[in-house]
Amino acid sequence: MLKTPETSGPAAPTHFLALDGIRKTYPGVVALERFSMRVAPGEVIGLVGENGAGKSTLMKILGGIVAPDQGTITVDGAAHDRLTVGTSMQAGIAFVHQELNLFDNLDVAANVFLGREPLKGGPLRLIDRAALREACAPFLKQVGANFSADAPVASLSLAQQQMVEIAKALSMQARLVILDEPTSSLPVAETDKLLSVIAALRAAGISVIFISHRLHEIERAADRVLVMRDGALVGELGKDEISHDAMVKLMIGRALKARDALTPAAAPGPVALSARGIRTPAHPRRSVDLDLRRGEILGLAGLVGSGRTELARALFGIDRRLGGTVALDGRPLALSTATDAVANGIFLVPEDRKATGILLDLPIAQNISLPDLPRHARRYLVSPRSEAETAEMQKKNLGIKAPSVATLTGTLSGGNQQKVVLGKWLAMKPKVMILDEPTRGIDIGAKAEIYALMRSLADAGVAVLMISSDMEEVIGVSDRIAVMHEGHISGFLDRDDFSQENVLLLAVGKPAGNEAGKGAGATVPAA
């Protein structure tokens, strides 16, 4: 099953791209070591590896942002020591990044042709809008877009925005499209759309490098999978060898038994958080009723835009809700600000870690102490020692990998940053933990740790609400699943009714199949 990667021999002309013996070091670390790969025209290559395996460095080399220390890059038969941003672009290498680089104040066509707009003649160099739209249309068709060239980008879903990025790549005569974690923020239905776009690219003879932590998608999309670990290629899987377990094994160098830790220790306790008739600005006419019991992990599934994040924000008091009541342990709460929620032990691990979860420029210790600062202070003056002690404890318990608690949080990897977010709440005795996409962009090892942590929280009597677009995660981790559709809960599923199909049906607003009927509305009648 395991082939040793080729490390020698000139690139056969049948390859669009060939990398040979690439080495790249940064002060003190080897980011890439003797890395070689081939990409044939029309081939879809899955590239997997934990964070820090060297994928980003590889992408930066292909994009011409950094130069390798050694090795050759052969593009379309021409050998280079390094690529520049210009040569990479001219050769037809295009990137679609996890964080999209679109201008959401412009329309689709303006984004696709940004900097290359067709102009009307004359000294004013006015943009020829009609020609612009016309030129854009064929590329949109090629990616199977169901929106028009003059739609504002702000009105598009994430998957549609990715289509715009891909259309932009096509308009630049791309021959290799590199998709960096394109699905990490997409729900299942949208992911399917993206996978069909990949298939269309392949059919047109365009190569694709598909980087993802979501191995099931790699399984479905890739012709060949390259697995990286510690800067080196550790394995290559042919089409018929690709499997979830094989990839995981190669990625972490051992078999992963993530699910073992996930059986609940006891039956769930009484209702901790009870929400009735919650309405949010996103869906002002629909309302949510939800009971969250102590000791359970309730998975909240649904499509992007179904109102899950808005519900979480309302329950945390960040957004004012339009209506409805929230009670904790039977006591009604005002919850008009996040301060109320925090004071009552309702904590949120937000979706966008960097923008709202932590302060990247503050040390770990100051991030962890921030919500509980008065407790670390005597007569209004902060005690750095008390902060450091608490942070050290969280660092040890959560296994945060950092030289010290004085390390700036921004220098940590995604998984460790997420642990800092968790640490600040765990230091405060949570009653209700709401986690919004807790493992987004986090490598598989850290994911398993976060799952185990959620379970141990639940076992300690905390009520856990986990929002996730990752179907594997929702089904694997939850004790019960609530599915949202257009601002209300379309159904609850108990463990016996867990299936991808049931979650999907509820997510698009249809009743769940077979016995799942009893699941829908098992706890409260569906609104």
Place this chain on the structure above:
Amino acid sequence: MSKKDLGLLILILVVGVVVAAINPRFLLPINLANTSNLIGLFGILSIGQAFVIITGGIELSVGSLVALLGVLFIDLIATRGMAWPVALPLIIVLGGVIGLAHGWLIARLRLQPFVVTLCGLLIYRGVARFYTKDGTAGFAFGQSFPDLEFLTAGRFHGVPNSFIALIVIAAIMWVVLHRSVFGRYLYAIGKNEEAAKYSGIHTGRVVIAAYVICGVLTALSAIYFAMYTRSISPASHGQFYELYAIAAAVLGGFSLRGGEGSLIGAVLGTVLLQELQNLVNLLGIPSSLNFAVMGGVILIGVLIDQQWSAFRAQRLVAEAARQPQ
């Protein structure tokens, strides 16, 4: 003291030595006392401004407030016969109320700090001129307030009391900014207001408090300025003072994006600015070049600082890359 502050201090000393070498009058007690008096007056303004800048905001109405509050103070004690121990707290409370209004508009109604305080700049200047009918507010001949004059314009063992006031205020505000819970909140909000809100902090209240502090310190300094000049023509008094305060904070290492800077930096920034003013006078540089010299020095200072941070950021990345993932 951070490395940045230390660098600024060294720069101040080097400039001082050079100026003293060229013109020994720099070190005359009378010159030092005059300069430190001005440092005291502008320093109090800069500290107030620093509290606003740290939140990522800006306070442009400072100069106009110095004129308006100064005019009111002199009017209250000189022509309306109010006892100064009553008038002084009244003016300070008024400064705080104006700060509260700015903070409320910015934090609650989500107006941009630049817009709110720019309107303030125009409004207070206009009101000040209207209040005196564009005349000059001042004391009548022979009118004197010995205690007040001693506290504001007097000297203690040769040291201007305004400078001593600055040292006391700076010490208190240093503790507030660098050691207190409130100070930590200010930094957190300046770095990332959303994340601070998600940590359960009442970010609105903290921002409002920053503007109130700025208003109070501005009012205090307005009284000092009034007692220093003793007569105020509201059309020009305090003009550009907001820019002196902002420049001092920027020189002292504050970022206008918020979340960065130290109190010592703001004070040292003021010291450097006043030293430069003094340099222009003592070295016989045409005083019309005053602003140009200041602008040039600030630009160079910020440039060096920026290059230095970029260099440090690079080192930090290299260090982070060295750590095991």
